[in-house]
Amino acid sequence: MKNWPLWEVFVRSKNGLEHRHCGSLHASDATMALENARDVYTRRMEGVSIWVVPSAAITASNPENNGEFFEPAQDKAYRHPTFYELPEELKHM
Amino acid sequence: MSEMELKALEADFERKIANDEKIEPKDWMPEKYRKTHIRQISQHAHSEIVGMLPEGNWITRAPSLRRKVALLAKIQDEAGHGLYLYSACETLGISREELYDQLHSGEAKYSSIFNYPTVTWADMGAIGWLVDGAAIINQVPLTATSYGPYARAMVRVCKEESFHQRQGFEIMMTLAQGTPEQKEMAQDALNRWWWPSLMMFGPTDAESVHTEQSMKWKLKRKTNDELRQQFVDQTVPQAHLIGLTIPDPDLKWNEEKGGYDFGPINWDEFWQVVKGHGPCNKIRMEARKNAWDNGKWVRDAAMAYAEKSEQPAFS
Numbered sequence: 001m002k003n004w005p006l007w008e009v010f011v012r013s014k015n016g017l018e019h020r021h022c023g024s025l026h027a028s029d030a031t032m033a034l035e036n037a038r039d040v041y042t043r044r045m046e047g048v049s050i051w052v053v054p055s056a057a058i059t060a061s062n063p064e065n066n067g068e069f070f071e072p073a074q075d076k077a078y079r080h081p082t083f084y085e086l087p088e089e090l091k092h093m
Numbered sequence: 094m095s096e097m098e099l100k101a102l103e104a105d106f107e108r109k110i111a112n113d114e115k116i117e118p119k120d121w122m123p124e125k126y127r128k129t130h131i132r133q134i135s136q137h138a139h140s141e142i143v144g145m146l147p148e149g150n151w152i153t154r155a156p157s158l159r160r161k162v163a164l165l166a167k168i169q170d171e172a173g174h175g176l177y178l179y180s181a182c183e184t185l186g187i188s189r190e191e192l193y194d195q196l197h198s199g200e201a202k203y204s205s206i207f208n209y210p211t212v213t214w215a216d217m218g219a220i221g222w223l224v225d226g227a228a229i230i231n232q233v234p235l236t237a238t239s240y241g242p243y244a245r246a247m248v249r250v251c252k253e254e255s256f257h258q259r260q261g262f263e264i265m266m267t268l269a270q271g272t273p274e275q276k277e278m279a280q281d282a283l284n285r286w287w288w289p290s291l292m293m294f295g296p297t298d299a300e301s302v303h304t305e306q307s308m309k310w311k312l313k314r315k316t317n318d319e320l321r322q323q324f325v326d327q328t329v330p331q332a333h334l335i336g337l338t339i340p341d342p343d344l345k346w347n348e349e350k351g352g353y354d355f356g357p358i359n360w361d362e363f364w365q366v367v368k369g370h371g372p373c374n375k376i377r378m379e380a381r382k383n384a385w386d387n388g389k390w391v392r393d394a395a396m397a398y399a400e401k402s403e404q405p406a407f408s
Contacts, residue, residue: 001393002400003190006183023246024180026189028392029399040176043169044253063119 006055007033009040011047019051027052110310115241118184126310129303130240131185132201133312138178139196139203141171143377147211148220156214163260164217170257174250181242197382205363206289208371215268215282221261223283223290223328229254230324231294234314262331269335276336283332284340291355292363294321300360326352 004026010019022041027033033052041047061069077083086093094102102121109116116122145168152168155161179189195201206224211217232254235247268279295301295317307313315323325344332339343356365371 001396003188004392004396023177024183025176028395029402032395032399039169040173043166043173060119063117064121 004028007037007052008055008058009033009037010051010053011037011041012049013046014048019049024055110239113237113239113311115244116239117241125306127185129306129310129312130243131182131187133307134178134182134185134240134243135187135192135195136202136204138175138182138192139201140207141175141178142196143203143207143381145171145175146377146380147207147209147373148217150211151214151217154214155217160217160264167221167257167260170253174246174253177246177249178243181240181246184242193385197378197385199369199378202367204293205366205371206293208366208374208377209285209289210373213278213282215265215278216286218261218264218268218279219282219286221257221259222265222331223261223286224293225254225257225261226328227290227293227324229258230320230327235312237311237314239311262335265337266335269337279335280337283337287340288358288362289366291321291324291358292360294318294324296360296363322352325355329353 005028006024007027007030008024009022011022012019025033025036025040027036030052034050037050037052038047042050073079103123106116106120106122106126109120116126148164148168148171152161152164155164179192182192183189192201196203211220229251232247232251236244236251238244238247265279265282268275270276298304298316298318301317304313304316308316329339329344341356343354345354346352347354366374369375
């Protein structure tokens with residue numbers, strides 16, 4: 001028989017905040033993954049909402065290609081407010 | 094990969110470690126780093142899981158409902174800690190099944206302290222106070238270790254661990270303030286658990302084979318002897334506070350070093366237990382193997398149900 005697949009767990013700690021990745025676990029199906037996630041990751045009211053995602057469904061960038069992959073943003077200082085020179089008198093903008 | 098490429102990867106890795114940057118699962122890492130982390134994280138996970146057994150012995154015999162719910166919650170935390178750590182370990186490219194196999198075959202170790210028996214209720218107090226106390230001292234520096242998933246798991250573990258030590262100390266304090274028989278029971282538990290707790294920090298620095306490399310990778314921030322000294326200095330006043338005596342005739346405050354001097358540790362006993370000859374090594378391993386083997390039909394049934402109900406994993 002096949003081993004239980006791996007699931008990634010995301011928890012929203014309270015309304016107004018995003019779901020954040022907090023770990024992973026094994027479960028036979030989505031319902032069990034949710035219940036296990038509740039028992040493993042929210043024993044002390046750490047969450048109001050849980051997402052579970054099959055780990056196999058995640059496509060991740062490869063750190064070995066970080067150079068060329070993130071390079072397009074590297075030389076675009078004009079995307080930051082500090083790139084623009086404004087007069088001293090202008091205190092806030 | 095050419096030798097030059099490998100050198101460049103190694104240099105980049107060393108730079109990250111030196112700058113206190115974290116290493117994440119898909120990042121390149123030296124094979125030795127990966128192996129050492131699998132060994133240490135899995136040992137840690139196994140310790141949490143096997144650590145549930147000595148305490149499980151007392152759940153049905155806890156003296157009150159208050160003590161029982163606290164003990165249950167503590168043991169459930171240990172299951173949780175084991176699971177956080179197994180998950181962290183799996184990010185290094187080893188499967189859960191392989192990790193269990195290593196435990197069950199005796200290839201992987203777990204903390205020797207759990208090979209001692211829990212013969213009285215006071216042992217629940219001594220374990221929480223001393224064993225969890227020692228574990229906290231060992232674990233807090235690991236929240237800053239270089240491998241990201243391990244460090245994050247340790248942050249969660251450490252947050253939850255302090256309740257364990259407090260519930261243990263409260264049990265010891267209550268017994269120590271009780272009838273003469275209860276106080277004697279508390280003292281007896283301290284007598285039996287004190288020295289094995291000191292051994293939890295591992296061999297002396299002179300004998301420790303992994304310390305140097307582990308310090309470099311920030312898997313360790315202080316040496317075994319430094320951590321052991323910290324534990325003794327922290328725990329002796331706590332024993333005095335509740336009127337219990339540390340079972341060490343050589344224990345003496347040393348004004349000059351600002352800490353306690355303590356007697357020699359029986360390292361022969363330590364190595365005997367590590368090698369499998371402790372009082373409970375066999376029954377601990379049997380309990381784990383039985384749980385895994387006898388639970389197989391449940392795991393299979395759950396998987397068969399999932400496949401039959403054809404819940405798409407994602408669509």
